[in-house]
Amino acid sequence: MAAEKMSLSKAINASLRTALENDPKVLIMGEDVGKLGGVFRVTDGLQKDFGEDRVIDTPLAESGIVGTAIGLALRGYRPVVEIQFDGFVFPAYDQIVTQLAKMHARSLGKVKMPVVIRIPYGGGIGAVEHHSESPEALFAHVAGLKVISPSNASDAYWMLQQAIGSDDPVIYFEPKRRYHDKSEVDTSAIPAPLHAARVARPGTDLTLAAYGPMVKVCLDVAAAAAEEGKSVEVVDLRSMSPIDFDTLQGSVERTGRLVVVHEAPVFLGTGSEIAARITERCFYHLEAPVLRVGGFHAPYPPSRLEDEYLPGLDRVLDAVDRALAY
Amino acid sequence: MTVESTAARKPRRSGAKRTSAGNAKKQAAGQTDLVQLLTPEGERVEHPEYSIDPTPDELRGLYRDMVLTRRFDAEATTLQRQGELGLWASLLGQEAAQIGSGRALQTSDYVFPTYREHGVAWCRGVDPTNLLGMFRGVNHGGWDPNSNNFHLYTIVIGSQTLHATGYAMGVAKDGADSAVIAYFGDGASSQGDVAESFTFSAVYNAPVVFFCQNNQWAISEPTERQTRVPLYQRAQGFGFPGVRVDGNDVLACLAVTRAALERARTGQGPMLIEAFTYRMGAHTTSDDPTRYRSAEERELWETKDPILRLRTHLTKQGLADEEFFAGLERESDALAKRVRDAVRAMPDPDDLAMFEHTYADGHALVDEERAQFAAYQASFVTAEEGI
Numbered sequence: 001m002a003a004e005k006m007s008l009s010k011a012i013n014a015s016l017r018t019a020l021e022n023d024p025k026v027l028i029m030g031e032d033v034g035k036l037g038g039v040f041r042v043t044d045g046l047q048k049d050f051g052e053d054r055v056i057d058t059p060l061a062e063s064g065i066v067g068t069a070i071g072l073a074l075r076g077y078r079p080v081v082e083i084q085f086d087g088f089v090f091p092a093y094d095q096i097v098t099q100l101a102k103m104h105a106r107s108l109g110k111v112k113m114p115v116v117i118r119i120p121y122g123g124g125i126g127a128v129e130h131h132s133e134s135p136e137a138l139f140a141h142v143a144g145l146k147v148i149s150p151s152n153a154s155d156a157y158w159m160l161q162q163a164i165g166s167d168d169p170v171i172y173f174e175p176k177r178r179y180h181d182k183s184e185v186d187t188s189a190i191p192a193p194l195h196a197a198r199v200a201r202p203g204t205d206l207t208l209a210a211y212g213p214m215v216k217v218c219l220d221v222a223a224a225a226a227e228e229g230k231s232v233e234v235v236d237l238r239s240m241s242p243i244d245f246d247t248l249q250g251s252v253e254r255t256g257r258l259v260v261v262h263e264a265p266v267f268l269g270t271g272s273e274i275a276a277r278i279t280e281r282c283f284y285h286l287e288a289p290v291l292r293v294g295g296f297h298a299p300y301p302p303s304r305l306e307d308e309y310l311p312g313l314d315r316v317l318d319a320v321d322r323a324l325a326y
Numbered sequence: 327m328t329v330e331s332t333a334a335r336k337p338r339r340s341g342a343k344r345t346s347a348g349n350a351k352k353q354a355a356g357q358t359d360l361v362q363l364l365t366p367e368g369e370r371v372e373h374p375e376y377s378i379d380p381t382p383d384e385l386r387g388l389y390r391d392m393v394l395t396r397r398f399d400a401e402a403t404t405l406q407r408q409g410e411l412g413l414w415a416s417l418l419g420q421e422a423a424q425i426g427s428g429r430a431l432q433t434s435d436y437v438f439p440t441y442r443e444h445g446v447a448w449c450r451g452v453d454p455t456n457l458l459g460m461f462r463g464v465n466h467g468g469w470d471p472n473s474n475n476f477h478l479y480t481i482v483i484g485s486q487t488l489h490a491t492g493y494a495m496g497v498a499k500d501g502a503d504s505a506v507i508a509y510f511g512d513g514a515s516s517q518g519d520v521a522e523s524f525t526f527s528a529v530y531n532a533p534v535v536f537f538c539q540n541n542q543w544a545i546s547e548p549t550e551r552q553t554r555v556p557l558y559q560r561a562q563g564f565g566f567p568g569v570r571v572d573g574n575d576v577l578a579c580l581a582v583t584r585a586a587l588e589r590a591r592t593g594q595g596p597m598l599i600e601a602f603t604y605r606m607g608a609h610t611t612s613d614d615p616t617r618y619r620s621a622e623e624r625e626l627w628e629t630k631d632p633i634l635r636l637r638t639h640l641t642k643q644g645l646a647d648e649e650f651f652a653g654l655e656r657e658s659d660a661l662a663k664r665v666r667d668a669v670r671a672m673p674d675p676d677d678l679a680m681f682e683h684t685y686a687d688g689h690a691l692v693d694e695e696r697a698q699f700a701a702y703q704a705s706f707v708t709a710e711e712g713i
């Protein structure tokens with residue numbers, strides 16, 4: 001099949017469809033995933049084509065959804081669970097952290113947990129409380145979980161296929177404000193390894209590292225910086241657990257500077273870990289301290305303030321300038 | 327007996343099709359054990375356990391509350407369509423459940439709402455314009471919960487039922503003779519938090535009334551996706567009484583809630599009320615109900631409209647004349663205008679507001695980030711001024 005231009009949400013839909021077709025053990029579970037096709041229509045049409053036994057509308061109970069997915073996985077199924085919004089994963093957090101993440105280790109490897117948890121995350125859509133959060137660090141901190149986030153339609157398609165194929169539990173964060181962004185998807189391509197970072201734009205003066213919704217912002221920053229004669233490299237991390245430090249190290253060794261960008265609060269976030277590791281690995285290559293741009297140590301604000309809260313072109317450019325000034 | 331008990335004996339596969347015939351039967355079965363004091367035709371009927379004898383003034387007052395609440399709700403929906411609000415969760419169809427239960431409350435009682443209790447807020451004296459801030463995106467609340475004993479809206483489904491239970495445990499410890507009421511939906515009944523609130527309230531005999539508005543849907547999922555027994559029957563397994571009331575009958579809602587609150591206040595513990603009602607509109611303004619439910623279903627429920635039935639009753643009994651209805655219409659228009667003007671005039675919060683109130687005692691990191699952000703914002707102003 002040739003490459004096709006599609007939106008990020010359509011790519012996820014196509015990926016789920018392929019997974020359901022290829023493996024009768026794959027199940028879709030979640031609130032409103034059936035007739036409604038999910039509140040973002042990501043599962044649109046799947047229940048119609050695969051039936052209510054494969055695309056399962058669940059009771060309104062996140063702990064129940066993840067807990068039963070664990071049981072189904074124990075029985076040989078491969079559940080792909082949808083959590084409706086980022087802020088609603090917490091009723092399931094106990095099941096994810098105390099059970100899902102540890103089952104493989106506790107069984108000395110005898111039990112596999114091929115469960116994927118899809119979570120639309122991040123802000124920028126003008127929503128009310130609990131609909132705009134970026135809790136990825138809370139999951140990446142937990143051993144036993146893998147945490148990934150695509151930034152474009154092709155990755156959305158392929159990373160979900162790979163996550164469903166993985167025998168480990170994978171938290172798949174979907175950048176909801178990019179759902180409608182279109183890009184090329186080649187469903188017959190050979191995808192990159194699931195946890196490999198990708199140089200999204202080469203450059204020589206500074207590296208911007210980002211994932212999910214912030215990759216586009218960073219590409220825009222690189223374009224704006226280029227107009228001022230600065231060459232900025234953008235690395236799309238794609239995976240927050242594990243993190244592909246080798247690719248990032250290679251980039252920083254070339255550029256000598258690193259700015260990490262994410263929507264989540266900076267304090268104890270993914271960027272903190274990256275700054276520490278890259279400082280260890282690249283101490284003699286660094287021309288400037290690793291800087292971080294992200295959310296504040298404050299609750300995600302009401303939507304009229306989210307443009308100020310979220311790192312945008314200006315805030316990232318500001319950090320780029322500061323790093324280059326060293 | 328009921329369809330539900332048959333279902334309990336012979337469970338269908340989880341994937342079983344839901345037929346409209348099954349739906350109709352379910353509703354009929356629901357009505358066999360439904361407390362009703364005012365029929366859809368506007369006739370008063372008696373109930374052996376729950377009676378009420380409202381004065382003409384009280385009846386007109388309940389009608390006024392429902393009409394103004396509906397008008398406020400309609401205005402908010404319009405404001406969302408006009409881009410003034412980011413989202414709105416309409417209560418259309420649930421006015422009787424909310425006004426009936428809300429008017430049963432005493433001033434010292436405490437309310438824990440979801441995000442749809444605009445009618446209850448009205449009964450508590452919360453200015454309706456205060457409800458709109460969070461939907462406009464200028465704040466996460468917008469009112470002081472303690473000034474009207476009406477807690478902030480809770481969006482995470484079911485969380486507030488535990489807060490209500492804990493609050494009620496506190497009321498009991500204090501020896502106060504007030505009660506607490508927790509609102510939630512049929513969908514919420516599936517959440518662990520709700521089950522845990524039932525457990526705690528029963529174990530500690532907490533003075534809390536659980537008021538479940540079963541509006542038949544949790545976004546696209548029908549009540550059968552949450553439970554195979556009528557919701558009010560859940561209470562029994564936890565050790566307290568449950569009752570199902572016609573949620574479109576304001577008098578029944580008032581009578582049953584009044585009785586439940588009185589039980590709670592007099593130390594007899596929790597009670598579950600299931601108000602059997604219907605969400606006439608979309609779940610929220612982001613939702614498209616045509617994808618999952620039929621127009622006939624809504625039409626059926628329109629014949630049970632809570633406002634229409636009280637109007638019929640008032641007219642038939644000669645308790646309200648055209649002048650009363652016309653006056654109320656003028657009052658509705660004025661309320662709508664006041665709400666519209668207030669929303670349009672609602673200022674965006676200051677940029678630095680997002681750092682406010684993160685902690686009560688202050689926090690060095692927040693102070694540092696606030697200062698950095700203020701300097702950053704100021705750098706634009708300086709640049710614009712060419713300094």
Ligand SMILES: Cc1ncc(C[n+]2csc(CCOP(=O)(O)OP(=O)(O)O)c2C)c(N)n1
Pocket residue numbers: 031060062084088091442481482483510511512513514515539541543544545605609
């Ligand atoms: C924990 C959690 N999960 C999911 C959601 C998203 N959500 C918001 S309202 C809703 C349906 C609620 O249905 P119900 O409890 O019946 O109340 P209703 O809105 O019908 O009054 C859902 C799934 C949420 N707010 N919180």
